[in-house]
Amino acid sequence: MAVPMERVWLVSAGSRVRFLFLVCLLSFSAALDSPGADEAPHRRFEYKYSFKGPYLVQSDGSVPFWTHTGNAIPSADQIRITPSLKSQKGSVWTKTAPSFENWEVEVTFRVTGRGRIGADGLAIWYTAAQGLDGNVYGSADSWNGVGIFFDSFDNDGKKNNPAIIVVGNNGRLQYDHQNDGSTQALATCQRDFRNKPYPVRAKIAYYKKFLTVMINNGFTPDKEDYELCAKVENMVLPAQGYFGISAATGGLADDHDVLSFLTFQLTEPGKEPPQTDTEIPKEEKDKYQEEFDNFQQELDKRKEEFQKDHPDMQGHPADDIFESVNERELRQIFEGQNRIHLEIKQLNRQLDMVLDEQRRYVSAVTDEIAKRGATAPGQQLSQQELDSILSTQREVFKQVGEVRNTVSETLRLVSGNQHLGSAGYETTQHFNDIKEHLHVVKRDIEHLVQKNLPHEKQKCPEPVPLHPFLFIYSTFLYIW
Numbered sequence: 141m142a143v144p145m146e147r148v149w150l151v152s153a154g155s156r157v158r159f160l161f162l163v164c165l166l167s168f169s170a171a172l173d174s175p176g177a178d179e180a181p182h183r184r185f186e187y188k189y190s191f192k193g194p195y196l197v198q199s200d201g202s203v204p205f206w207t208h209t210g211n212a213i214p215s216a217d218q219i220r221i222t223p224s225l226k227s228q229k230g231s232v233w234t235k236t237a238p239s240f241e242n243w244e245v246e247v248t249f250r251v252t253g254r255g256r257i258g259a260d261g262l263a264i265w266y267t268a269a270q271g272l273d274g275n276v277y278g279s280a281d282s283w284n285g286v287g288i289f290f291d292s293f294d295n296d297g298k299k300n301n302p303a304i305i306v307v308g309n310n311g312r313l314q315y316d317h318q319n320d321g322s323t324q325a326l327a328t329c330q331r332d333f334r335n336k337p338y339p340v341r342a343k344i345a346y347y348k349k350f351l352t353v354m355i356n357n358g359f360t361p362d363k364e365d366y367e368l369c370a371k372v373e374n375m376v377l378p379a380q381g382y383f384g385i386s387a388a389t390g391g392l393a394d395d396h397d398v399l400s401f402l403t404f405q406l407t408e409p410g411k412e413p414p415q416t417d418t419e420i421p422k423e424e425k426d427k428y429q430e431e432f433d434n435f436q437q438e439l440d441k442r443k444e445e446f447q448k449d450h451p452d453m454q455g456h457p458a459d460d461i462f463e464s465v466n467e468r469e470l471r472q473i474f475e476g477q478n479r480i481h482l483e484i485k486q487l488n489r490q491l492d493m494v495l496d497e498q499r500r501y502v503s504a505v506t507d508e509i510a511k512r513g514a515t516a517p518g519q520q521l522s523q524q525e526l527d528s529i530l531s532t533q534r535e536v537f538k539q540v541g542e543v544r545n546t547v548s549e550t551l552r553l554v555s556g557n558q559h560l561g562s563a564g565y566e567t568t569q570h571f572n573d574i575k576e577h578l579h580v581v582k583r584d585i586e587h588l589v590q591k592n593l594p595h596e597k598q599k600c601p602e603p604v605p606l607h608p609f610l611f612i613y614s615t616f617l618y619i620w
Contacts, residue, residue, distance in 0.1 A: 179409035181347060183244065189234050189383055189403035193217030208232040209272045221262065221387035221396040222278065224253055228393065229278030231386035232401075233270045239380050242406035244345040247385070251292065251334045253394035258302075258334050259293035262396050264344060265384040266377060268311075276315045278386035284311035285381050288344060288353060290333055293392065295320050303330050306353060306370050327370035331355055339399055341366070347406050351375045 188205045197203055197214040212230030213220040222228040247264055263277035265287050271280030277289060286308050294301040296319045305320065306327045316323050333340045336358030343354040343366055350373055354366040383403060387396035 182407040183404040186403045192400035206232050218397045218399045222389050224393040224395045226393050229388040231278050233384035234382050237380040237382050240405040242347045244404045246402045247342045248339045248399040250339050250397045251394050258394035259390045259392035260388045261291040262387040264288045266381045268378040268381050270382050278388040283309050302332050304369050326372045329369040
């Protein structure tokens with residue numbers, strides 16, 4: 141019986157699918173059975189290559205197991221690598237070089253400044269020698285190892301800063317400052333690490349010749365909110381090296397504060413992790429234990445003395461006097477918000493003053509524009525009226541001149557009369573009244589002529605025609 145070709149093809153295809161499925165299943169099982177396939181490396185904290193507040197600095201100003209140079213300022217809870225002053229540089233380095241092959245560091249820091257742009261930046265180092273001084277973020281110009289640079293100033297003008305740059309060096313390269321190390325960068329990413337509400341965290345791991353840089357941008361209080369920034373494969377670093385942090389400022393300045401530097405030794409799965417008891421000699425452990433016991437006894441003694449001197453505070457533990465880290469953060473947040481609130485109130489008051497002044501200016505300008513708008517259409521009419529007024533005034537002056545001549549002639553005739561009698565005083569008083577009225581008329585006419593302002597509309601009264609015979613008639617009426 142012949143089998144159809146379609147059925148043969150389906151059978152062969154199904155066999156191939158089952159075969160591929162079995163191969164994948166076996167490979168997956170082998171991957172699961174292989175030791176250390178998906179296991180994370182063992183992490184052990186190395187206190188000799190780490191620092192963290194509080195009580196970070198000793199009485200002599202030094203940090204245990206670390207050395208600081210330049211403008212670095214250690215304090216109880218952090219190390220300020222450089223203050224926000226121009227042309228500053230500083231660094232901190234481990235006093236001894238670790239001998240483990242794989243490692244991981246977690247660095248918590250803040251970069252803060254008033255300006256929109258900061259400078260120059262901060263660097264995290266693992267090098268064969270301590271770079272105590274130099275021009276590469278406050279460290280040596282050449283190094284044998286790796287530097288992770290947090291560059292906040294745009295030297296090349298490409299607007300690609302702030303950036304995180306990984307630069308390796310074998311001790312013979314000079315850092316390219318003008319190009320922000322872009323020609324020498326093994327990996328890079330752009331992250332803004334300045335003026336964040338929470339500290340910025342960097343997790344740098346070197347494991348099986350892979351260098352990985354993880355960044356927590358400081359936007360949330362979650363300490364494990366990391367994201368991948370850079371990864372470099374097949375990277376060979378010195379077997380022994382020093383850990384360090386350096387920073388520098390230039391024409392612009394930021395505060396570069398490092399809150400903690402935690403170092404962990406990584407051990408591959410399947411390998412025996414290093415023994416912790418053999419790390420510290422017994423004599424050194426006994427010495428530290430004795431110092432701790434003495435310190436504890438001194439502290440207990442001071443507590444008892446304080447309770448004797450302050451019996452009213454016995455119900456309150458002495459530890460409650462000191463605020464915790466969370467309380468301090470809340471207090472700082474509250475104080476910051478209070479300052480912001482006061483600044484906003486002050487700005488509101490100043491803005492109200494500016495608005496009131498602006499309203500007065502607008503009102504004055506509006507009134508002036510309204511006046512000019514009202515007088516503009518009437519300027520032609522006032523000019524016409526002014527012409528008519530001037531012609532009328534000329535006529536009035538002419539008539540006044542005639543009256544003056546007539547009165548002068550009358551006075552001459554009266555002065556020649558030898559028989560004034562009792563009517564002389566009344567006649568003289570009458571002429572004085574006439575002179576006064578004439579002076580008033582003259583003053584009004586002169587005032588009307590001078591009152592010719594272009595921004596005001598002058599409305600002059602209708603001129604009253606003065607006939608000379610009116611004065612002559614009145615004069616002769618009193619005389620005779």
